[in-house]
Amino acid sequence: MKIRFFLLDIDYITEKKGLKIRLWGKTADGKNVVVFVQSNPYFFVFPKDIKKAQKDIEEILKGKNISVKGIEKIEKKLNGELKEFLKITCFLPQHTQKIRDFIKVLEKNRGGTGSIIEEYEYSINFYRRFLMDKRIDGNCWLEIEGEKLNTNYKVDLALNAKKIKVLEDISIPELKILAFDIETSEIAGEKQIVMASFYGKAFKKVITDQKSDYPDWVEVVKDEKELLQKIVKTFNEYLPDIIVTYYGDSFDFQVLMDRCQSNKVKLIVSRDKTETKFTRRARISSARLNGIVHLDIFNFISNILSPSLQTEVLSLDAVSSELLGDKKIEVDYQEMLEAWRKGKNLSKLAEYCLKDAELTYRLAEILLPQNFEITKTVGQILFDVSRMTYGQLVEWYLSRKASEKNEIIPNQPKYEQVLKRRKITYIGGFVKEPLPGIHEKIAILDFRSLYPSLIVSFNISPETLNCDCCEENGHKVAGLNYWFCQRKEGFIPSVIKELIEKRSQIKKKLKETEKTSLEYKVLYNRQYALKIIANATYGYFGFAGSKWYSKECAESCSALGRYWIKKTIEEAENKGFEVIYADTDSLFLKTKDGDIKQATEAFLDYINEKFPGMLELDLQGYYETGIFIPRGAAPGTAKKRYALIDKKGELLIRGLETVRRDWCNLAKEVQRKVLEFVLRDKDIEMAKQYVKEVVENIKQKQILLKDLIIYEELTKPIETYKQIGPHVMAAKKLRERGMEVGEGMLIMFIITKGQGSISQRAEPVEFVSLKEIDSDYYIYHQILPAALRVLQVLGVSEKDLVS
Incomplete structure (x- = not known):
């Protein structure tokens, strides 16, 4: 039979008949599917003498009582050059590392025969390798041809696959998403779960073991053990495709697992009816539910989204406030403890708990499409991709492209190498210190994807560095004794060029697409995914744990970036602009006379003609007024410290306390108000008066804790x-x-x-x-420094603000 389904999850099992990949997903008509595929792990050996190496390997394995499925000669590219390799196919995933360790003794530097130079790709995760080999675009539509099977899994259909085809389809089936949250309390010296909330489409539920007058969506049970059983039962009755949490890896599922073990309750949620397990992902252990995706939104926000958020506080409350315009119900911890111990206000506690699940669900609704597009770009699944850092996204994207281009994926550096790399430094981007004070009619220009453009334009890649063929006429790096090949395109520039060109095509298509359509949303998220991976590649060159690490490449990107920003500043000044501030890839300009918009448009046309390759300067926006604070003008070390206001009266703030988490809300509010008085009202005296009032309120304790x-x-x-x-x-x-x-x-x-x-x-x-509270601490270490960060540039002192 033949079916089409949307891939949601992937794992593998070992049976008597051998190793099987399991593909879990959903059909367009809502059926849950599992597909079994025969596959085997493998790795590569780079030999010095291919015949001798094969013979030596076979001899070693005989003595170790471990067999392989096969050894074959193949050709792969190593550093861009085609070489002969041995491909060793194993029976089990754990055998790749084991066999590699056995045969490593054949390397000359280990006292062996020298028939082997190096081994590659032995530590790549088995199911991730499968996705790369089959060119599966992460969470995408697949067409499967195969035989129907019987299983005891919680699915509608099971198949043994004979053929797999990746389909071009931008749609996502209707998925059952269930948000989950718990509340805990200290009872008899133990942290216990006192409430659990669930929120889905047309579904809401809270379970608790304390009686009260609750709404009808609250279910009361007799004790914690029954509460845990009801949590498991709710998961199994609702049967979600995706379970969403906020900080669920490190809290909700960890606590749930601990309490289930203490109460001898089996935490069986997975579609294959096995108990929930934790698997290591980066710095954290993640709750893995076979066939059901556990999406912890906090990880994605922390790793990927946080740089683009105004808030530095990544609590559910702060993130929901910014992304949804909605907040948690206000209940402080003491109020919560008291409510539980005295059995009062429990209805409010239930609403509080449910609201957390609701906010988590709504965040998932807006962030899932973005996540799915990133999985399609990287070629890995949602469970893994949603927990990846920028560096890991780049690594898996490069690994995917290496597989497509028949390139060997470099090995992960050893710990000693990583430590050594961390000690290596190089000069970063160029910063022109701001002209302090208030400026009017400002244009901000920035380079479109500066570092990716430089990598492509100057062919920056480890294997093109200082090539023998281009010493005289290669791409020279200003200020460094490096050049890059002019004749042969490097692996990384070729990959980034594809990203940039794809994104450019999508952006053109976006202009012609109806903004309310599904296609527009998909395309927008796709170009975002391409952008974040392209922009992170430069950092990956210099990341100590990188498989494609190259200090020379990172240093060259940085040097070329400095050269072109300085060149642009020089050209801008020659055209009559005053450069207020410049940082790495952006410039802040104002004209000495004339219309800023007209002058800027003419300058962009002029300068873009002069740039090489893909380098291009864009307009970021115009601002009515701005204040710039130089380093050292007030306490702190942030290099970007400015605030701008546009024609609509909206503030853009960078590097100031309003967007930092280590300052209290009152300090942030004071600074924001001061900025509004200074930039919007142009009234410094009102700003001073306002700060004095806040200081007095703190002294009188007329504030909220x-x-x-x-x-x-x-x-x-x-x-x-x-x-x-x-x-x-x-x-x-x-x-x-x-x-x-x-x-x-x-x-x-x-x-x-x-x-x-x-x-x-x-x-x-x-x-x-x-x-x-320590009033003096809040006045002299929070409020006044926040206010003076802005006002000191305008000649206001601490004495002016304290009576």
Whole structure:
């Protein structure tokens, strides 16, 4: 039989009959499918003497009592040149590493015969290799021809595949998405789950074990064990395609797993009816549900989306506020504990819990299409891609393209190599310090994908560096003794060129496509996926753990970037512009006389004619007024410190406290208001008066405690911190009170009055009242520095703001 289905997940199983890949997905008419495919893992050996190497390998394996499925001679490109390799096909995924370790002794530098030079691709994940080999575009539509099977899985159809075809189809079937969230409380010295909430399309549910007068969507059970059983039952009855959490890898599923084990409840959610397991993904362990995708939105936001967000606080509340224009229901921790212990206000607690699941669901609705397009670009599945950093996305994209172009994928560097690389430095991008003060009628220009354009234009790739054929006439790097080949296109430039050209074609198509259509949304997300991968490639050259690491390539990109921004500044000044500020790939211009728009358009036409290759300068926007703060004008080290206001009165702020997480909300609000007084109203006196009022309110404690909370993330386990900052101290105090604290957790604390350093006086917000705050700390370390960051440039001093 033949079926079409949308791939959602992939894994593999080992049976008596051999190794099988499992493809899980959904048909257009809503049927859940699993497809079994026979496949075998393999790796490559680069021999010095191919016949001797094969003979030596066979001899070693005889003595080790391990067999291989086959050894064959093939041709692959290594550093752009076609070479002979041995392809060793194994029976099990774990055998690739094992056999590689056995035969490594044949290398000359290990005292062997020298018949082997190196082994490659032995550590590539088996199912990820399968996706690359079959040219499967991540979560995409597949056509399967095969035989129908019987299984006890929670699916409508199972097939043994004979043929697999990747289809061109931009649609996504209607998927059952279920958001999940839990609330916990300390009971009898243990963290227990007291509420669980679910939210899906036309579905909402809260389960709790404490009686009260609840709405009809709340189900009351007798104890925590029954609550856990009901959670498992809800998952299995709803049978979602995707389970969405916010911080679920590190909290919700971790706690759920622990409590299930303590209560002897089996956490069986997967479609193959096996218990939930945790698999390592980057720095975290992730809850893996076979056949059901667990999407932890926090990971994607933290790794990929955060640079484009205004907020640096990545809590569900802050992210929902920015992306959805909606917030959590306000309930502080003390109120929550009290509600639970005294059995009061439990209905509000249920609404609070459900709201978290609702916000998580709505975030998934807007972020899933983006995620799916990234999976199609990288060629891997949602579970993995949603947890990848920029560097990992680039690595898997390059690996996919290497497989397509018959290139050998370089090995992961050893730990010692990584440590050595981390010590190597080079000069970064050029920054022209801003002209301090207020400026009017500003144009911002930036290079369109500066580093990707330079990589393509100058053919920057490890194998094209300092080639023998182009020493005299290669692509020279200004200020460095490097050149890149003019004759043969490098692997990485060829890949990035495809990305840039694809994105350019999509952007043209977007202009002709109806904005409300499905096609527009898909194309927009696709060009975004192409953009983030192309822009991250330069950083990947210099990343110590990179498979395609090249300090020379990273340094060359940086040097060429500096050369062309300086050249552009020089040309702009020659054309009568005043360059207020420049940073890496952008320039801030104003004209000494004449119309800024007219002058800018003429300059763009002129300068783009002069640029080589794909290098191009774009208009980012026009702004009515802006304030620029030079480094050293006030405390702090951020290189980008400015605020601009456009014709609509909207603020664009960079590098100031309003967009940083380590300042309380009141300090951020003060700075934003000061910027509005200065840029919108052009009234410095009003700004000063406003700051004085806030200072007085703090002294009189006429403020809200929540506006004084400082947020800081624990980026590693508490024990590993050598410097004990306020957030680490607050985290320790939380743990001493029996609360679970771990890496990645956002710590919320208040600085209280009393003896000792600021760190010693940092207290978790849950245990502080307004009367305990250190007013002087908030005035002199938060409010005044935030205000003076703007006002000091305009001649205002601390004395002017404190009576």
